[in-house]
Amino acid sequence: QKEVEQDPGPLSVPEGAIVSLNCTYSNSAFQYFMWYRQYSRKGPELLMYTYSSGNKEDGRFTAQVDKSSKYISLFIRDSQPSDSATYLCAMTSSASKIIFGSGTRLSIRP
Amino acid sequence: EAGVTQFPSHSVIEKGQTVTLRCDPISGHDNLYWYRRVMGKEIKFLLHFVKESKQDESGMPNNRFLAERTGGTYSTLKVQPAELEDSGVYFCASSPDMLLQTQYFGPGTRLLVL
Numbered sequence: 079q080k081e082v083e084q085d086p087g088p089l090s091v092p093e094g095a096i097v098s099l100n101c102t103y104s105n106s107a108f109q110y111f112m113w114y115r116q117y118s119r120k121g122p123e124l125l126m127y128t129y130s131s132g133n134k135e136d137g138r139f140t141a142q143v144d145k146s147s148k149y150i151s152l153f154i155r156d157s158q159p160s161d162s163a164t165y166l167c168a169m170t171s172s173a174s175k176i177i178f179g180s181g182t183r184l185s186i187r188p
Numbered sequence: 189e190a191g192v193t194q195f196p197s198h199s200v201i202e203k204g205q206t207v208t209l210r211c212d213p214i215s216g217h218d219n220l221y222w223y224r225r226v227m228g229k230e231i232k233f234l235l236h237f238v239k240e241s242k243q244d245e246s247g248m249p250n251n252r253f254l255a256e257r258t259g260g261t262y263s264t265l266k267v268q269p270a271e272l273e274d275s276g277v278y279f280c281a282s283s284p285d286m287l288l289q290t291q292y293f294g295p296g297t298r299l300l301v302l
Contacts, residue, residue, distance in 0.1 A: 082230070110288050121192070121279055121293030122231070166231065170288065175244060178231040 081105050084167055084179030092187050097154040101167035101179045104148065108169040108177075111143050113152045116164045116181065125165075126152065157186045190214065192282050192294035200300045206268040209297045213262070213282030219243075220263050221283075221291065222255060226276040237263060238286075270301045 084101045091097055099113075110129055114122035126141040128134045128150075134141045140153040150169070154161055167179040193212045201207050213220050222234040234253070235245040239260035248255070252271070257263040267274055278297045283290040 080230075084230075112288060119295065121281070121295050123293065124289055124291070127289040175233045175236075175247065176288065176291075177233075180230040 081177050082179045086180055088183040090185040095157050097157050099152040099165050099182050101150050107171040110170050111150050112168040114166040159186045159188050162186045192292055194280050194294040194297050198298045202302050204269045209265045209278050211263045211280030217282035217284050219283040221281040222265055223279040224276050272301050275301045
């Protein structure tokens with residue numbers, strides 16, 4: 079069983095829709111939770127970073143962590159075609175070794 | 189400010205050959221990380237340098253992989269001899285500290301072993 083499970087998609091939604099991306103994990107020691115965005119032929123770019131449980135909002139993006147359910151989410155409001163990318167969840171219990179999900183391909187239709 | 193750069197962007201080699209990947213971190217970043225994504229799998233941690241010292245190399249798959257960071261600046265990752273299963277994208281990241289939110293990734297080197 080993988081430590082981090084993420085639906086690979088692809089996920090296609092119309093422009094302006096709310097997007098919900100999710101990951102589940104099995105290691106209860108994870109304390110730091112991240113979402114990365116990766117455009118084609120580029121490296122991952124950190125979008126959101128959360129420590130422990132709770133919500134964090136940054137503009138159109140909201141990250142949620144539910145440690146009791148071992149479930150994390152990323153919501154994108156008012157989605158734009160420029161949001162089309164692969165979104166990777168990631169988590170760790172240390173400052174060094176990050177465990178990534180496999181990524182969800184998202185496409186926003188104009 | 190220049191980002192993390194990696195060279196080459198693509199490499200196609202035959203099984204048994206040697207390949208050396210290079211990563212130039214952002215200037216002043218003491219921490220340098222190597223990751224790889226094998227086809228269809230998730231990105232996996234390989235190792236972490238702090239300056240020229242290996243802080244954590246627990247993700248290195250076997251002794252065919254050798255990473256160096258002489259002088260604490262750029263780093264190389266050598267695969268010798270390359271095997272088919274080594275094909276994938278190799279990412280480098282750097283950060284000025286050990287905070288997770290300050291890791292900046294390079295564009296990756298796409299390696300294909302035939």
